[in-house]
Amino acid sequence: xxxxxxxxxxxxxxxxxxxxxxxxxxxxxxxxPSFDPGDARVRLEGDNSQIGESSLRPEENRPEGFEGGERDxxxxxxxxxxxxxxxxxxxxxxxxxxxxxxxxxxxxKPARAKxxxx
Amino acid sequence: MNVKLxxxxxxxxxxxxxVAMEPRATGITIHEWFTVAAVGTLIVHFVLHWDWFMxxxxxxxxxxxxxxxxxxxxxxxxxxxxISIMVSGLMISERVLPFFGLDVPARFAWRRIHDLAxxxxxxxxxxxxxxxxxxxxxxxxxxxxDPFRKPRKIDPVLAEEDGI
Numbered sequence: 151x152x153x154x155x156x157x158x159x160x161x162x163x164x165x166x167x168x169x170x171x172x173x174x175x176x177x178x179x180x181x182x183p184s185f186d187p188g189d190a191r192v193r194l195e196g197d198n199s200q201i202g203e204s205s206l207r208p209e210e211n212r213p214e215g216f217e218g219g220e221r222d223x224x225x226x227x228x229x230x231x232x233x234x235x236x237x238x239x240x241x242x243x244x245x246x247x248x249x250x251x252x253x254x255x256x257x258x259k260p261a262r263a264k265x266x267x268x
Numbered sequence: 269m270n271v272k273l274x275x276x277x278x279x280x281x282x283x284x285x286x287v288a289m290e291p292r293a294t295g296i297t298i299h300e301w302f303t304v305a306a307v308g309t310l311i312v313h314f315v316l317h318w319d320w321f322m323x324x325x326x327x328x329x330x331x332x333x334x335x336x337x338x339x340x341x342x343x344x345x346x347x348x349x350x351i352s353i354m355v356s357g358l359m360i361s362e363r364v365l366p367f368f369g370l371d372v373p374a375r376f377a378w379r380r381i382h383d384l385a386x387x388x389x390x391x392x393x394x395x396x397x398x399x400x401x402x403x404x405x406x407x408x409x410x411x412x413x414d415p416f417r418k419p420r421k422i423d424p425v426l427a428e429e430d431g432i
Contacts, residue, residue, distance in 0.1 A: 153315060156315045156318050157311055157312070157315050160311045160314045160315055161311055163347075164307065164311065164347075164351050164354075167347075167348060167351045168351050168354065168355040171351065171352060171355050171356075172355055172359075175359075175375070175377055175378065175381065178377060230292070231290055231292035231293035232293060234290040234292060234293065235286055235287060235289075235290045235293055238286055238289050238290065238390065239286055241390070242286070242390060242393070242394050245390075245391055245394035245395065245398075246394045246395075246397050246398045246401075247398075248398075249394060249395045249397075249398030249399070250398045250401045253398060253399060253401070
């Protein structure tokens with residue numbers, strides 16, 4: 151029961167933060183329209199009377215980002231995708247290693263000072 | 269605090285986060301549903317550390333310059349980071365929101381927030397783990413190595429409440 155109560159409190163805090171973030175971003179002035187290479191190509195080719203942010207479906211109105219290649223997942227698992235997971239794991243390990251070394255060094259300093267005074 | 273439960277929840281959250289950060293590996297559908305499910309894991313992680321969090325909240329200024337205080341602030345930042353990832357992810361969602369019949373106007377800001385929050389949260393999580401490194405090593409040894417060794421005394425690192 152206590153667990154459920156705490157779970158609801160944390161969930162409520164998460165929802166509150168989420169709603170706050172949503173309205174904060176919505177209050178921002180209109181940002182730069184997303185760039186779609188296909189959209190630009192059609193514009194260059196001529197008839198662009200139907201082209202506009204409102205005429206595009208949400209998935210068409212998104213920039214070609216890191217997930218550009220994931221819609222054609224039927225072609226199977228890509229090695230570079232697995233390499234991406236490994237790359238992030240290595241990056242995480244390196245940051246953790248550096249942080250551990252720094253925190254150990256910082257913790258050691260007062261201990262050394264203590265032994266010198268005694 | 270149940271060390272075993274904490275360890276497995278933490279490990280699952282970490283593995284899930286790493287996989288979720290590479291949508292090419294899973295495809296957009298799994299990426300989105302997986303991260304929605306991860307909200308539950310994240311909240312469970314926070315609830316499991318409720319006592320630690322509450323004790324530090326009440327005694328934050330008693331021993332201000334202690335690594336646990338930094339970890340406390342980092343925990344809050346990681347929590348905010350994950351919420352930012354979730355909200356921005358939902359706003360650029362291509363599967364989850366349409367599944368519920370919802371359609372939000374696309375804004376480029378959400379994409380930026382999603383990418384930035386993901387990278388920053390990975391960095392903060394790494395530091396968060398580093399500050400609890402002694403616990404990680406002790407728990408790893410106790411759960412994954414000790415069962416294959418002779419029985420020994422409980423590690424004092426697992427018994428202590430980090431700087432409270």
